[in-house]
Amino acid sequence: xxxxxxxxxxxxxxxxxxxxxxxxxxxxxxxxxxxxxxxxxxxxxxxxxxxxxxxxxxxxxxxxxxxxxxxxxxxxxxxxxxxxxxxxxxxxxxxxxxxxxxxxxxxxxxxxxxxxxxxxxxxxxxxxxxxxxxxxxxxxxxxxxxxxxxxxxxxxxxxxxxxxxxxxxxxxxxxxxxxxxxxxxxxxxxxxxxxxxxxxxxxxxxxxxxxxxxxxxxxxxxxxxxxxxxxxxxxxxxxxxxxxxxxxxxxxxxxxxxxxxxxxxxxxxxxxxxxxxxxxxxxxxxxxxxxxxxxxxxxxxxxxxxxxxxxxxxxxxxxxxxxxxx
Numbered sequence: 424x425x426x427x428x429x430x431x432x433x434x435x436x437x438x439x440x441x442x443x444x445x446x447x448x449x450x451x452x453x454x455x456x457x458x459x460x461x462x463x464x465x466x467x468x469x470x471x472x473x474x475x476x477x478x479x480x481x482x483x484x485x486x487x488x489x490x491x492x493x494x495x496x497x498x499x500x501x502x503x504x505x506x507x508x509x510x511x512x513x514x515x516x517x518x519x520x521x522x523x524x525x526x527x528x529x530x531x532x533x534x535x536x537x538x539x540x541x542x543x544x545x546x547x548x549x550x551x552x553x554x555x556x557x558x559x560x561x562x563x564x565x566x567x568x569x570x571x572x573x574x575x576x577x578x579x580x581x582x583x584x585x586x587x588x589x590x591x592x593x594x595x596x597x598x599x600x601x602x603x604x605x606x607x608x609x610x611x612x613x614x615x616x617x618x619x620x621x622x623x624x625x626x627x628x629x630x631x632x633x634x635x636x637x638x639x640x641x642x643x644x645x646x647x648x649x650x651x652x653x654x655x656x657x658x659x660x661x662x663x664x665x666x667x668x669x670x671x672x673x674x675x676x677x678x679x680x681x682x683x684x685x686x687x688x689x690x691x692x693x694x695x696x697x698x699x700x701x702x703x704x705x706x707x708x709x710x711x712x713x714x715x716x717x718x719x720x721x722x723x724x725x726x727x728x729x730x731x732x733x734x735x736x737x738x739x740x741x742x743x744x745x746x747x748x749x
Contacts, residue, residue, distance in 0.1 A: 455514025459522040462506030465499050467526030467684075471533040472496030473672060474680040478538070487672075497668075504664060511626060512633030520561050520626075520692050524554035530684045540681050549730030550681075553689045556723030560696055563709075563716040572638050572649055575631055584702050591623050591698075607673065611683060614674035619690035621663040623698035628660035689724050 476493025480486060487493045510519045531550060534540040578584065598617050607613040635656060638649035674683050709717075 453514075455510045455512075455519060456522070458506050458513065459510035459519040460525060462503045462510060463522050463524075463526040464529050465506065465526075466503035466523070467529035468533055469496050469500040469503060469530075470671070470675060470680040470684050471530055471537055472499060474534075474675045475537055477672070477676055500668065508629045508632070511629045520695060523688055523692065524558060527554055527685050527688045531681050534679075534681045538680060540679055545730045545733060546681070549727045550685045552723050552727030552730065553685050554727075556720045556725075556727055557689055557692045559720030559723065560717055561692060563713040563720065572634050572652070575634050576652065578702055579631075581702075587698070587701050588623070591620050595620055603670075603673075608677050611674065611678045611686065614670045614678075615683065615687050615690055617670045618667045618674075618687060619694045621667050622691045622694045624659050625663045625667070626695045627698060627702055628656045628663065631656045632660065686728055689728060693721075693724070 473487075473493050473496035476490040476496060477487045479492060480490045507519070527550060595617060598613060598620075603613050603617065632653065635649055635653045638646060639653040640646075641649075671683075671687075
């Protein structure tokens, strides 16, 4: 798809995104951005409320499934996922995904207020670097997208993407069946890896459903095939979200919601970028500038994650200890 402007039928296409021509209504991309901002704040409260419910239930000696605060967090997750689905189908993923950083920052504020969780200066710097690095990655990522059901079907059957999808499924089975029971409670990256790898299916499925729905519920000889694809994408999305939901709560039982949410955001968006690039064959459109920017963004993210991890053990002293002579 060219980066230029293609006019006709009251619409223009800019950078692969269909935008209504001036005077024909509110541009869908702006509606998608607005929904994404609201969803980010709702998602930012999800982990904090679920963590609070888990702690309350543990104190009372009962299961967290009976706690009202935990269910309020679960409701926020459902509303946030619905918002994400609408946003991804109204605006490009590369525009919507960076706005998840707002949820990370909002969640950190809520956690310090509701859970009394404290991030030292290293943790705060790590959170900022993670968000900034992820935004740079997504801004400079390739931006081509499928524009029809037939094009989506062709790309889903591409050998490169099929190989990647099978590899992700194999990694998920290894992590869930063998690694998580042995290391999950002691290493936060196990649960983070599981939830992030599932992002390779969540976002493409969400965008695919938006392309398939008109054909699946319309009239015509291709509607039957479209319904099969619709059910496949819907099933993949449901399984991915439910599995993420399960392991997110497992992680919140053991680890700080601040640390988990920040690392999860970085790894999730990174896998989404990689999966989208493979599915839509976008790497060939990258310029040298974009390639260097993505390398810098990845380096920033890595530094941020390292700072987040060591902030759990590091003790920062701002004042000189008393009682020491020169």
